[in-house]
Amino acid sequence: MVFCLPRPGGRVRKLYLPSGARHFRSRQAYGLAYETERLDDTERAWRRVRRCRRQLGSHPDGIGRPYPEKPAGMSAARYAYLLDRLDAAEDDLGLPLTLGGPRFAYRPDRHRLHGRP
Secondary structure (H helix, E strand, C coil): CEEEEEEEEEEEEECCCCCCCCCEECHHHHHCHHHHHHHHHHHHHHHHHHHHHHHHCCCCCCCCCCCCCCCCCCCCHHHHHHHHHHHHHHHCCCCCCCCHHHHHHCHHHHEEECCCC
């Protein structure tokens, strides 16, 4: 379903009615923004760190702790992908690399995949 608006014109799929408003309008017409649109680069990097750590089964605020072991049921490729994202997000924050733990022990590129050396 698409709504055609007389003001400020255009078509939208969602209409909003913020508290105190009298008319339904688009998000852009009311100047509403998603929470992530207001975050600076540092806050976005912190969100990525917390999300990756949560997906790896670690405490979201476990900065400085060793990277968690691969959770049961998670593919090795997914685990490597999440570790790379976590590493990149921590680099964006300028955090020192977490020493110890499985990050340095596990190297998926050195394991045999699909029977190839």
